[in-house]
Amino acid sequence: MRVLITNDDGIASPGLQALVNEFAPVAQTFVVAPEGERSATGHAITLHKPLRARAAAIAGATAAWVSNGTPADCVALGMLELVPERPDVVLSGINAGPNLARDLTYSGTVSGAMEGAIFGVPSIAVSVAAFTDPTFPAAAHFTGELVRAILLHGLPTDTLLNVNVPNLPAHRIAGIAITRQSARRYISRLEKRVDPRGQAYYWLTGDPSTQEDVEGTDTWALASNQISVTPITLDMTDDRAFAVLRSWNLAWSPERH
Numbered sequence: 001m002r003v004l005i006t007n008d009d010g011i012a013s014p015g016l017q018a019l020v021n022e023f024a025p026v027a028q029t030f031v032v033a034p035e036g037e038r039s040a041t042g043h044a045i046t047l048h049k050p051l052r053a054r055a056a057a058i059a060g061a062t063a064a065w066v067s068n069g070t071p072a073d074c075v076a077l078g079m080l081e082l083v084p085e086r087p088d089v090v091l092s093g094i095n096a097g098p099n100l101a102r103d104l105t106y107s108g109t110v111s112g113a114m115e116g117a118i119f120g121v122p123s124i125a126v127s128v129a130a131f132t133d134p135t136f137p138a139a140a141h142f143t144g145e146l147v148r149a150i151l152l153h154g155l156p157t158d159t160l161l162n163v164n165v166p167n168l169p170a171h172r173i174a175g176i177a178i179t180r181q182s183a184r185r186y187i188s189r190l191e192k193r194v195d196p197r198g199q200a201y202y203w204l205t206g207d208p209s210t211q212e213d214v215e216g217t218d219t220w221a222l223a224s225n226q227i228s229v230t231p232i233t234l235d236m237t238d239d240r241a242f243a244v245l246r247s248w249n250l251a252w253s254p255e256r257h
């Protein structure tokens with residue numbers, strides 16, 4: 001087995017090392033990761049400045065590289081240039097902090113896995129639901145089990161998995177839920193402050209949601225101490241909206257343009 005691992009918290013993140021530790025005994029383990037924090041960079045890629053990659057030392061890894069790019073850049077670098085043969089799976093994580101609900105499009109972690117899926121490789125984003133004092137062993141071990149299941153069963157075309165693990169010791173995790181993405185919104189507020197020169201600046205932030213978690217969603221699973229596994233598809237077409245848009249009877253009339 002060959003795995004390609006990236007992480008939006010950077011090459012030195014303990015969550016990345018936890019994944020390497022899990023896979024190194026059973027797989028050729030390749031790491032391509034950003035040199036520093038790239039959280040909340042979404043699916044950004046580097047097109048307007050040089051993209052760099054140089055060898056890095058990661059304990060246990062078959063080979064590792066550090067890049068000035070984003071997680072999506074790192075996966076592309078790995079797929080197109082650095083990893084000598086096509087990996088069987090792309091892993092992005094383990095992120096410190098959850099990636100749930102409407103936050104998915106902001107997530108560098110999820111975007112790393114999306115990039116892997118765009119290359120046609122089964123891909124998983126893994127996060128532990130705590131920004132402070134996250135513990136990774138349960139999440140790393142579950143990722144190992146999930147990869148074994150993927151190699152056994154395969155994943156549908158264009159599907160990636162977004163996994164969020166409660167920050168709990170293994171015996172307190174209540175189970176595994178296959179979930180939907182919740183509609184909950186986290187970034188909901190701007191803090192306005194004034195700098196020492198009298199200019200206003202802003203800080204995007206969010207308040208804990210008071211919305212009830214809908215059963216079967218990713219946020220609900222975490223709130224009930226379960227591991228959340230959400231299948232995500234690359235096809236963003238909204239099939240539900242077809243009938244609505246067709247009912248508008250949009251017509252092209254060249255003479256009016």
Ligand code: MN
Pocket residue numbers: 008009038039040095096097108109
């Ligand atoms: Mn992160």
